[in-house]
Amino acid sequence: MKMNGSYQNCNPNHCxxxxxQQCANHCGSENYCSLEHIQVGTHEYNPTEDQCTDCKSFRKR
Ligand code: SF4
Structure with missing residues (x-):
């Protein structure tokens, strides 16, 4: 959660x-997710490169 320019109550998962940084689950100045686990998926029928994959746990900040 972003408050007054700093991120409060953010517990980065170093795994x-x-x-x-546009994701509500992102830990701001630390480049880690705050969730215990995430769901990764794809929007492609036959994914062939990293751009084909998506974090399905993304939430708009
Ligand atoms: S939910 Fe996904 S996109 Fe959002 S901070 Fe975590 S890993 Fe990044």
Whole structure:
């Protein structure tokens, strides 16, 4: 949660590195996710590269 420019109540999960700062689950200045686990999926029928995969736990900040 972002409050007054700093991130409060954020508990980074150091097993899940992430740079998507627009996600509500992101830990701000630390490039980690705050969730215990995430769901990764794909929007492609036959994924062939990393751009084909998505974090399905993403939530708009
Ligand atoms: S939910 Fe996914 S996109 Fe959001 S911070 Fe966690 S790993 Fe990153």
């Amino acid at each position: 899940i590195s992430c740079t998507v």
